[in-house]
Each structure stands twice: as structure tokens, then as C-alpha cells.
Amino acid sequence: MEEYDFDHKIVEVNGINMHVVEKGQGPFVLFIHGFPELWYSWRHQIIFMAKHGYRAVAPDLCGYGDSTDDLSKFSSLRVVGDLVELLNTIVPEEDKVFVVGHDWGALIAWNLCLLR
Numbered sequence: 001m002e003e004y005d006f007d008h009k010i011v012e013v014n015g016i017n018m019h020v021v022e023k024g025q026g027p028f029v030l031f032i033h034g035f036p037e038l039w040y041s042w043r044h045q046i047i048f049m050a051k052h053g054y055r056a057v058a059p060d061l062c063g064y065g066d067s068t069d070d071l072s073k074f075s076s077l078r079v080v081g082d083l084v085e086l087l088n089t090i091v092p093e094e095d096k097v098f099v100v101g102h103d104w105g106a107l108i109a110w111n112l113c114l115l116r
Helices: 039-051 076-090 104-115
Strands: 007-013 016-023 028-032 055-059 097-101
Touching (some): 028 039, 028 076, 028 104, 055 076, 076 104, 097 104
Parallel strands (some): 028 055, 028 097
16 A cells, blocks of 8 residues: 555664664654564554645654664653754754654653653
8 A cells, every 4th residue: 555655764873773764755753662663653643644735754762663772872861862863864954853752652752742
């Protein structure tokens, strides 16, 4: 099915390889998964947002899925830093990002918005 065709890529951020899934074009929406989930938890929302004119982005956070699992680099602040670096890499400077978090990902989303 075409709607389930996601763009998968590995992006190097803060010394880890982060698996990122994207779909669509337009304003950015960053989906942050909870524990113990993956980008896949957001698959239906990614499709919905892409169909409605957004570029949906959902990474596997450090230690999850296909992202590097160097747990010595695993803290809330470090994960926020990883996401900041991811956004600096894939989002043009003038663009804004909508941030959506679920479960433990909500804590990361709040800190991301608070600190950046």
C-alpha cells in the first residue's frame, strides 16, 4: 500500500546513528515516542498528517529500534540534545516545528520546547 511507504533514513546526531521515518511535505511535525515504543507507534498519525499537508518525522530515540543503543549517552537532556541536532540537520532555519509526544516522549517534548 502506497500510504504505508515511509522514507527511512539514518541521521548521525550527537555521536549516535538515529533512525528516522518521514512522510509528506510542508510544515514539520516531530513525533516523539514513549517507553518502550518506536516510531511505528505513530504510523497512523504520520499518514494522516502527510495527507493533510505536513511533513511528519518520527525518530527512534537513542536505545530504541534501529537507533544506536549506547546507553551511556541515555538521559533526558541527552535525548533532547539529540532531537535538537536532528532538527538542525533536517529542518531549514526559518521553519517552525510542531512537537508531539506520548508517554515518556511527552516529557522529552516538554523539555525540548522549554529548553529550545
